[in-house]
Amino acid sequence: MTQDDDKRLNDLRVDDLRRAFRRLGLRLTSQRVTVWRLFSDSTTGLTLPEACRALQEYAIGQATVYRVVNSLCELGFLLNIHGTNGEHRYLAGHPGHVHHLICRSCGHVREVTDCDLSTLEKLLAAQTGFAVEGHYLEFYGRCPRCGPSPG
Amino acid sequence: MTQDDDKRLNDLRVDDLRRAFRRLGLRLTSQRVTVWRLFSDSTTGLTLPEACRALQEYAIGQATVYRVVNSLCELGFLLNIHGTNGEHRYLAGHPGHVHHLICRSCGHVREVTDCDLSTLEKLLAAQTGFAVEGHYLEFYGRCPRCGPSPG
DNA sequence: TGAGTCATTGAGAAAAATTATCATAAAGGC
C-alpha cells in the first residue's frame, strides 16, 4: 500500500467517523477530527502522553485527548499495539480482523491480514472448555530500513 | 496440569531463580523470593500496583517491587499479559515459547503451547522485507466456570 | 566463621500519567 493510498483512505474515513459517532448519538466535533487526523498520519502509533503533547499546538486539552482516544478505540478506529518497551501505543487501523508487524528499532508498523488461527482456536476450545472469542497477535522484528539486528 | 503440579513447580523454580540471578552476578534476596512467590501463586497475574499493595504485608517497598518485577521479566520468569481492560498484568510463566488463553470474565489464564506461526513468519518476511524476530499471541474468551458470554 | 565489599533495599520526594469536577462553549435539531 502506497502513501497516497493511505492519504486517500484517511480522508475518506472522516466520513466514516461522522457516521460512526452519529450512530451512537454522539457529535462530530473539530477536536475529534483533529485527534483522528493526528493518529491517522502516524505510521508508528502514539502513546497518550505523546498525543497530548502533539495536540497542545491545537489547544486540545488532555482530558479531551484521553476521552477521544477511548471513543475511537471503542468504535474500532484505533487499535492498541505494544511499543518496543511494552508501552501502549494507539494506531489508526482499518476495521476488521487485522494484526501488526512492528519494527523494534524504529517502530514502523505494517498490517498483517494473513492470519488463520480458527483451527487452533477450535482445538483450544475442545481441549480447555473455554469459549474462545478471539485473539491478539503481534509480530515484531526489524524493518528493511533498519536492517538486521546488530547483536 | 493440576494444582499440585503447579505447586511443586513453583517450589522447584526458586532454585532456578537463584541460578538465574547468580549467572548475572545478582544476589538472591528474601524480597526477590517473596515477590516471585506472590506471582507464582496467582492464576490471573497481577498489575504492579496490585503487587505493591499485596507486598506491603511483607514490608516490601514499592520501588523494590518495580525493580524485582523488571528483573523477573528480563529473566523470563514473568510474562506480560493483557487484562480485560487492557491493563498490563504480570504472570509467572514457564520458560520457552508459550502463549496464553485468558478469561475475560474472571481473568484465569491457561497456557497455550500449541502454536506454529513459523510458516506465516517466513511468508511475512518474504512479503515485507522485515526480519521477523518473534510474535506475541494471546487468546481470550470465557473459561468453563464463567460459562458462555451473556450478551 | 568473621570481616569487607558492594549490590540491594526502603523511605521519602519527585515526576509523570490518569481521572474527576464543573462552568463554559458549541454541535445538531428545529
Place this chain on the structure above:
DNA sequence: GCCTTTATGATAATTTTTCTCAATGACTCA
C-alpha cells in the same frame, strides 16, 4: 437564529512510576 444537550478545557485530585541516598544485608575470601 434559538434551544437542548453533549463536549470541552482549566484545574485539581488521584494514581502510577521513577529517582535519591543512607542503611542494610548477601556473598566472597581469608
